Amino acid sequence: MSANVRRPLLRLNRQPIDNSWYVVVLLGLLFLFWVYARYIERVDVVLVENWLVARQLSVLAELPGLSFIVSFFHWKVLRHIVAVVVGWLFARDAALVLVRMLYDLLDRESARKFLIRLLGSGNAAQDTPEVSPATLAADRKNSVLLRVGGPGSVKVPAGHVIVTELNGRFQRILATGKHTLGRYEYVHAVLNLQPQERTDNEFAAYSRDGIELRVGLSMVYRLKMGDQIATRENPYPFDETAVRTAAYAQTVTDDRGAVSTWEDTPLAMARSTMTGILAGFRLDEIISPQRPGEEPYRTLRNELLRQLRGRLDGLGIDLQAVGITRIDLPPGVTEQYIEFWKSHWESQMLLSLIDGTATAVEEVEIARAEAEIMMIQAIQEGVQRARREGATANMDEVIALRLVEALELVARNSQQTTPLPNTLIPQLDNLRKQLRDGVFEQNASGKPAP
Numbered sequence: 001m002s003a004n005v006r007r008p009l010l011r012l013n014r015q016p017i018d019n020s021w022y023v024v025v026l027l028g029l030l031f032l033f034w035v036y037a038r039y040i041e042r043v044d045v046v047l048v049e050n051w052l053v054a055r056q057l058s059v060l061a062e063l064p065g066l067s068f069i070v071s072f073f074h075w076k077v078l079r080h081i082v083a084v085v086v087g088w089l090f091a092r093d094a095a096l097v098l099v100r101m102l103y104d105l106l107d108r109e110s111a112r113k114f115l116i117r118l119l120g121s122g123n124a125a126q127d128t129p130e131v132s133p134a135t136l137a138a139d140r141k142n143s144v145l146l147r148v149g150g151p152g153s154v155k156v157p158a159g160h161v162i163v164t165e166l167n168g169r170f171q172r173i174l175a176t177g178k179h180t181l182g183r184y185e186y187v188h189a190v191l192n193l194q195p196q197e198r199t200d201n202e203f204a205a206y207s208r209d210g211i212e213l214r215v216g217l218s219m220v221y222r223l224k225m226g227d228q229i230a231t232r233e234n235p236y237p238f239d240e241t242a243v244r245t246a247a248y249a250q251t252v253t254d255d256r257g258a259v260s261t262w263e264d265t266p267l268a269m270a271r272s273t274m275t276g277i278l279a280g281f282r283l284d285e286i287i288s289p290q291r292p293g294e295e296p297y298r299t300l301r302n303e304l305l306r307q308l309r310g311r312l313d314g315l316g317i318d319l320q321a322v323g324i325t326r327i328d329l330p331p332g333v334t335e336q337y338i339e340f341w342k343s344h345w346e347s348q349m350l351l352s353l354i355d356g357t358a359t360a361v362e363e364v365e366i367a368r369a370e371a372e373i374m375m376i377q378a379i380q381e382g383v384q385r386a387r388r389e390g391a392t393a394n395m396d397e398v399i400a401l402r403l404v405e406a407l408e409l410v411a412r413n414s415q416q417t418t419p420l421p422n423t424l425i426p427q428l429d430n431l432r433k434q435l436r437d438g439v440f441e442q443n444a445s446g447k448p449a450p
Contacts, residue, residue: 152180201216
C-alpha cells in the first residue's frame with residue numbers, strides 16, 4: 001500500500017445523520033411528479049375556465065394564472081397522485097410494523113410515536129420521565145425512550161446523575177435537572193451521589209486456628225467528589241472519572257442474569273477483606289486478649305479501613321466509615337471451643353509437667369554426681385591427712401568422719417531445692433559428733449583429731 005494512501009478511520013461514536021431535510025426532498029419530488037402528471041395529461045386551460053364559468057365562478061376564471069393552478073387538480077392529474085398517496089400509506093404501515101418488530105414495542109401507537117420522534121426533533125407530546133436507580137430496569141419495559149434512546153427528554157432527580165451512551169459507547173454525564181437526549185442517545189445507568197449505608201449483620205469467617213466466627217459489618221461510602229466541594233447550590237459534587245468507572249462496574253452474579261452494580265461492590269469487598277484479616281488471628285487474640293489494654297476490635301477495624309479504602313479508591317468510591325458490629329461464635333461452636341481450650345491447656349500442663357520432671361531428674365543426677373565426687377574427695381582428703389599425721393590406727397574412723405561431713409554438706413545444699421526429712425540433718429550432726437569424739441579418745445598420744 002502506498003504511503004500516500006490513508007485508510008479512513010472508523011468513528012464508532014459518530015452522531016446519527018440528521019434526516020430532517022428528507023421531508024423537504026420528498027415534498028419536492030412529489031411536486032415534480034405532480035407537474036409531470038399534468039404535463040402528460042395535457043389538461044387544456046380553456047376547458048378549466050369554461051368549467052369555472054359554468055359553475056358561476058367567472059370571477060375566478062378571470063384571475064391570471066388561477067385556471068392554470070386549478071388544472072393541477074383535474075381528476076386526470078389527481079388519479080396519478082392517488083397512486084402515490086396509496087403507496088405512501090403502505091410504506092408508512094410497513095415502516096410501523098418494522099419499527100415495532102425491531103424495537104419490540106408494545107403496539108402500533110408506540111411505534112408511531114417513536115417513528116415521529118426519530119423523523120422530527122420534538123418529544124411528540126410525550127411526558128418527561130424521571131429516572132432513578134431503583135426503577136430504571138422496570139421503566140425500560142414501559143418507556144420506548146429508555147429502552148431504545150432519544151430523541152426525547154428525561155429528568156434527573158436531585159442527588160443523581162445519568163450516564164448516556166451512543167452506539168454502545170460512553171457519550172456524556174447528565175447532572176440534576178431536565179435534559180434532552182439526542183437521536184439514539186441511550187440512558188445506560190443512573191447513579192446515586194448521596195452517601196450510601198450498607199450493613200451485613202451476619203456472615204461466616206474463620207480464625208487462624210480454624211474456629212468459625214459470625215461477623216457483622218456496617219459501612220458508609222459514596223462516589224468520589226474529586227477536587228470539588230459541596231455547596232448550597234451543588235450539594236452533591238462528583239468526579240467525572242469516578243462516575244464513569246462506577247457506571248460500568250457491573251457484574252452478572254448468577255445464571256438468571258442478576259446484575260450487581262457499584263453499590264453492591266463495597267460490601268462484598270468488605271466481607272472478603274474482613275475474612276482475610278480474621279484468618280491471621282487466633283480466636284483468643286480476637287475474643288480474650290492476654291495483655292491488658294488491647295482492643296482487638298479497634299485493631300481489626302483500623303486494618304479493615306486501611307485495606308478497604310485503598311481497594312475502593314481505584315473504583316472511584318470514597319469510603320467514609322466502616323465498623324465491626326459483632327464477632328461471635330455460632331451456636332454449637334461454643335462447646336467445641338471449650339473442648340479445644342480444655343485439650344489445649346491439658347496438653348500445655350502435660351508438657352510443663354514432663355519438662356519439670358525432666359529438669360528435676362537432671363538436677364537429681366547432677367546432685368548425685370556432685371555428692372559422689374565430694375565423698376571421694378573427702379575420703380581421699382581423710383586418708384591423706386591420716387597418713388600425714390601418722391594416725392593410721394584409726395583411719396576407718398577418720399574416713400567415716402569425713403564421709404559424714406560430706407553427707408551433711410550435700411544435705412544442707414540440696415535442702416534448698418528438695419525437701420528432706422526433718423531428722424536427717426540432726427542425725428548426721430549427731431553421728432559426726434560421735435565419730436569426732438571417738439577419734440579423739442583413740443588419739444592417746446595427744447595429737448589433735450583430723
